[in-house]
Amino acid sequence: MKKVKKILALAISSLMVTSALTGCASNGDKKTDEGTKPAAEEKKENVTLNIFQFKVEIDKEFKEAAQAYTAEHPNVKINVETVGGGADYGAALRAKIQGGTEPSIFNIGGPQDVKDWESRLVDLTNEPWTKQALDGVLSGVTVNNKVYAMPFAVEGYGFVYNKEIFQAAGIDAKGVKDYASLEKAVKDLDTKIKAGELKSKYPNLEAAFELPAKETWVTGLHTSNAAISQEFNSSLDAFAAKKIDFKNGEALKALIDLQANYSPSAKSKEKLSTVDYATQVDQGLAIERVAMIQQGNWIYGGVQKIDPKVADKLDILPMSVKGGKEDTIPMGVPMYWAVNNKGTAAEQAAAKDFLNWLYTSEKGKDYIVNKFFFIPPFKGYESLQPKDPLGAAVKRYAEAGKTTPWVFMGYPTGWGMEVLGQEIQKYLAGQEDWNAVIKNSQAKWEEMRK
Incomplete structure (x- = not known):
């Protein structure tokens, strides 16, 4: 418990330590100023990503972020569907998949969801953001030293x-x-x-x-x-x-x-x-x-x-x-982003690139902190302090170890x-x-x- 408090206090108080993430590239991808460019894009292969997510509070802003990404990656089309608030996201996800509609990116919780959805989870261990994750935020989605999902944020x-x-x-x-x-x-x-x-x-x-x-x-x-x-x-x-x-x-x-x-x-x-x-x-x-x-x-x-x-x-x-x-x-961590292994290789590459862009590019970071009002679960956000009073309150409790x-x-x-x-x-x-x-x-x- 003391370790978790120390970790979160460090995480929030520094928001979030040093080391920029831009320019990192995963295997087979080409480094660019705005994140990574998947092999699918270099070939100009058209890709459609269907994202099924639960955070109703950011529905509008998340769709705007997706549009910003596709403006830079014209070969990628992103459809966003949000189910949350008064609806049971887990049940809705199960119904969607049972109905034959497989999202490219979806949300999971912690270890129980990893077990429930293990047959569909892409191994994200080698993604660049894993090296920048704050201590402790990946533990719930790590099995046998393999990371199966990306954390949304730190919330209180x-x-x-x-x-x-x-x-x-x-x-x-x-x-x-x-x-x-x-x-x-x-x-x-x-x-x-x-x-x-x-x-x-x-x-x-x-x-x-x-x-x-x-x-x-x-x-x-x-x-x-x-x-x-x-x-x-x-x-x-x-x-x-x-x-x-x-x-x-x-x-x-x-x-x-x-x-x-x-x-x-x-x-x-x-x-x-x-x-x-x-x-x-x-x-x-x-x-x-x-x-x-x-x-x-x-x-x-x-x-x-x-x-x-x-x-x-x-x-x-x-x-x-x-x-x-x-x-x-x-x-x-409220939820994690998971990439569906039922998608094509091009879809999986584009899905991983979008998530990298969202949390590592300067434009993506601006959405994360200033439009989603997220407290980032990664290092590299030292210049982006929470401006809202509730984010500041969470930061205060974390710094105090409470x-x-x-x-x-x-x-x-x-x-x-x-x-x-x-x-x-x-x-x-x-x-x-x-x-x-x-x-x-x-x-x-x-x-x-x-």
């Missing part, structure tokens, strides 16, 4: 809050460093909202939190990770585990209850299972209808498009686990969203108690690991 999440609302309520956010102080801050805020003390300045403000229980990735993956990362040290440990003890099961309940009890649906929690990402972010935090939400630095771009002033008021409170590690935020790992990438396939996330929905709807949530989820983990 916690309770994203509106600093001005907290100030108006007389709450010192700097003092929120453990679960007890978080709970007190939420209760104080709730009291002032119900008393109407903030109504004149924030007419839309309804509640402290919004909990999107419809998004089982929020509850079943991200919220659970805060507690389960106290039990497993890494996604690899989770992946190897035949059972789960839920040592911090009550702490997980506390995190769920806090968000539910101080949401607009506090008196009718069954409604929380209809609350989605857009309701939480776009129609919640972005319009100051709620003061805080459980999300990460990836929401900045979306909030900025709705209200730049609100976006610049945001910061991140720690996601403290009652009785466990407090004053920390979970930090890790992080916990993302272990949910090692959960059994579908367990987080389709089992635990749905069990939490039943709990919120009053259909079962918390003890049933834990027991049912434990039993399903063991069954899925057989």
Whole structure:
């Protein structure tokens, strides 16, 4: 754990050390100023890349990056399809491939996805970016010393809050460093909202939190990770585990209850299972209808498009686990880019070149940091510091070593969203108690690991 914290702190604080990546070339490719030129392009062979990706927050910007690449590589056509947000990307990917449509580039999580998709993964070990990867970011997609995917970014999440609302309520956010102080801050805020003390300045403000229980990735993956990362040290440990003890099961309940009890649906929690990402972010935090939400630095771009002033008021409170590690935020790699080995040799070469261009060319780097608002998982970004407050907040936690790992990438396939996330929905709807949530989820983990 200490090693991971040190790695991430170094990664974010230097953003990202030294050593430019441009000009590197993989085997059989010709070096250029803008990255690498695949053999397919030198022959002017026309290639079509179909990219199936999950990050809805960057859909528009990613398509613009693809257009910028094809402008420099006219023999390559890129089609981008994005499925994420309220949709289950993993299920959508499986359906797409089962239907006979093979994407050239797609996304995988950690070790469980590597196992699930091993028959389609191109070995990327010799790609130039692997030598520039930050320590630790490739571990979840490395098997027998072979690297099978490229990391998206480094991300962190916690309770994203509106600093001005907290100030108006007389709450010192700097003092929120453990679960007890978080709970007190939420209760104080709730009291002032119900008393109407903030109504004149924030007419839309309804509640402290919004909990999107419809998004089982929020509850079943991200919220659970805060507690389960106290039990497993890494996604690899989770992946190897035949059972789960839920040592911090009550702490997980506390995190769920806090968000539910101080949401607009506090008196009718069954409604929380209809609350989605857009309701939480776009129609919640972005319009100051709620003061805080459980999300990460990836929401900045979306909030900025709705209200730049609100976006610049945001910061991140720690996601403290009652009785466990407090004053920390979970930090890790959200997803990886994988190249499909079912494509032709020319398609595979072009796919690898596009990814190299995106993360190693100056134009690509600009998209990564200034348009995607990603924290890069590679060295060579020393001149590109995060300009958004949420990226800066993640950097602050990393520098202080106040992080916990993302272990949910090692959960059994579908367990987080389709089992635990749905069990939490039943709990919120009053259909079962918390003890049933834990027991049912434990039993399903063991069954899925057989």
